[in-house]
Amino acid sequence: MRSVHVTRGRLLRGLTALVVGTATVGMAAGPAVAQDDPGWVNAWLEDVTVGGPGAPGRTVPLTLTSTGATQPRVTVDLTGLAGVVTATFPDFCVTEGTSVTCPMPPTAVDEFGTLTGTVPVVFRAASGATDGATGTFTYTALGEQTEPSTQQATITVRSGPDLLDLVDGSVSGVAVGDSLPVPVAVVNAGDQPVVDLRLTMSFPVGLIPASYRNCRYGTNTSLATVVVCTVRGTFAPGQRHKLRQKLATTVGPATLGSKRITQFVEPLAGAGPLPRGVKLTHREAEQGLRLRPVGNPLDVIPAGVTGAGGGLYLRSVQGSFDVVAQGASVTGAVGDTVRVTVGLRNEGPGVPDATLSGGGVGSFLFVPPAGTTVVGNPSSCWLNGDEESAGDTPTTWYCGGPGGVFPAGLTHTAAFDLRIDSLSGTPGEVQQYERYPRVDDNPGNDVAPVTVG
Template identity: 30%
Template sequence: MSTSSVVRAAARFGVCAAAAGLVTVGMSAPAVAASDTLWIQAPYESVLPKAADGGQGPATTLGLGLYHDNADYTVTDGRLTVDVSGLTGVADVTWPANCAPTGTTAVCSIPEVPTNSATQVQLQVRAAAGADIDVTGKITYQATATTTMGGELRSPEGFETTVRIASGPDLVLTGPAPVEGVMPGASVPVPFSVVNNGNEPAQGVQVTLYVTRGLRLDGLAPQCTSTPIGEGAIKPVTKVDCAFDDVVQPGGSFTLPQPLQATVASYALNERIDIGVAPSGGEDISPGDNGTVAGIEAVNTADFAVRGARVSGAAGETVQAALTFRNRGPAWIANLGSGDPVGHIDFIVPKGATVTGVPENCSGRTLQGDWYEGTTGAPRYVCDLPIWVAEKQTVTFPFQLRIDTVIARSTGEVTLKPPYGDGFAFDPIAANNTAKLVLNPAV
């Protein structure tokens, strides 16, 4: 499996499932406030299990909220208007305490509006008695708030949630909270539980785990098989497939036969276990809540270092110059969730030389760092490191340079940079993150 495939696999249940559960509709900002925008947080779709004959279906909670863009302003007095008239005959609603209903509409109060997505309104919905399978309805939203920039913020139009009635099991996974400050060698419990919120039993449970290499799982049941994933001798992820024949009735729960434990390796740092569940022999009517990520952060460091080169040649001659990255450990570093490179090598070409051979994963830039049209001949290059590097791993970028003019000790800068921001928080020695490529050092 390719490295990118590993990332997609590892994110299958954690990142993707979280994204499926909650989305923000992206639209252009209204003219009321060009420097800030009021956004509504709401699920794009909610699937409700059909009600039992003569009764109501189990309740599902919709997490709603408001947030805005510009942290330079304070936004208060948020008023989220929720219109459920489109659910008539489809679903019934239970309003929380911070919502004031009038008929099929309610205004929900959010005293302080944050700049990050957050749940401030928990709306309970359940299938109405007699609602048929595949019947749909809509909830629509509008919002206003007061801002210190002056005046009122008003949300863009078009926020809505589609509600659909279905029949089948609905497994809901609850996983562990993130764990920080764990010493290498320690054992960490990884508890999770599953509840069937559907209206039909799950005829067995499939559990899938994607475990990063800094963790070893202990306590796996005999129903589980493990498969390392990745190319080469070192596998960044292990996939664990488990099949249990437990029948989980509506309202019932499932847990593993024995508690799961993760032992933290000496080279661990930012580790994760992506956990996913599914009913056996059938589909989950609402799979958006079937996955989670158990994050385990170890106390460790990784010393990143870069080495340049010293090469000589006559005018018109082409020379080889290799830029070398090394993770000196003790921890490995991986961005399996985001898929970002662990870092970049920024290389400014020495004067008097032209790059005629460019390594894979390197692209040209202008001297100011803007995009450069073409492959060879750029005055600057940025080279992407892999999305994960093992402890003690070396990555080399071999450049070919034609010496146009012999300039004594012509020097190019080589700088190791993170994918975002400044510096590597895990790197204890920043001094070896820069180096030089020197042409004709002895002239």
């Protein structure tokens, strides 16, 4: 990276090289187009907040996209940042005073005819910038014959501590019974030190974190283990801290499907409210959770490190489980109204968990026996189609599940009132609505009959 100052002669030579060097990339930005179609070029950079003078710089991606355009590029006017922040660009950009021109980056990726690349821009508070000062970053995307498109982003200076979480990864091949080392790492991107912090983590159902004496533990409504730790120490600007031995987490028998372990860091002074609806208690533990400094202080925060939240994604833990359909058998005469209770039971040990996607589990379909009419149904069930539709397709009812998780040992049922119109019909049935997160280990009991006789 380098600062934005070159002579006019160097700019002209650089622009000539830019045109020659990017012509091939620009022309390959998409499929062949008509000669009178100039294509298009777009650019995007979000609003940015940086620490006060003395804080590490922040790397922010300026994204450039193009289809069919010749020599796609972005030109930046830095006039609106004077006295507030400085901006540093990569060497492939050409600068002249407060104007910077960047071609489509050499690392751009062509996907389905659209070229996308990112220009990493490092913003840093200018010397003497005050808390709350703002500047304007103006950028224009264009090609050789495209209409220029100009946008602005606001850059704000905030003095004070600014804790960021450094964990953002994924692991695969995890199996029940494994001990999973979960990283914990933070950096202070502000211009003032943090004295003590709060670390809040959430481990989805099935994952069992190690115990620390300076942490409290509880369970939320999705059966996730919530951990809140008070970590003492001074966290200087730019200094990375991590849990050196990582956090040992047992992959228990209830673990099933994909999971995301989340973590959130904040200065203890002024920390937000504790997680709602979770009763937190201490556990017996010999060790305390300590975050130790690692490496030299960062001069620049890398791109992608943007917030106080982070996490580790676990890909498709196989687990084992058996969801069993619960049918019914009742007796009655023609004209009677009888009640049938149908549903599902999770025999475990795995727990279907859709909290990562925000969905529900444990839903089922109910087909009443032929010769009966539903005259009463619970509010959690409704017709999966039109009861009066013509044809031989049986009437089917959909019943929602118990929520984001389907705990082992839970039976989820719904009661229907059926009027018996005849006793010569075929049995009905109940079955899972979907096999989530996969077909279970005993698919032979996924469908059960419902009879009236």
